[in-house]
Amino acid sequence: MTIDVLAQRTGLPVPSLSSMLLVLEMEGTVDSQSGGRYARRAAS
Numbered sequence: 613m614t615i616d617v618l619a620q621r622t623g624l625p626v627p628s629l630s631s632m633l634l635v636l637e638m639e640g641t642v643d644s645q646s647g648g649r650y651a652r653r654a655a656s
Contacts, residue, residue, distance in 0.1 A: 614648050 619626050636642040642650050
């Protein structure tokens, strides 16, 4: 899902979502993918 779709669905501004996604990526919760997409990381 792209950050623009997330912004539209949540009503949150893109800069806020970007910060949140960075934290989630560092925690290992989401993966950044090509094309500006994000996905929930599979449970290990």
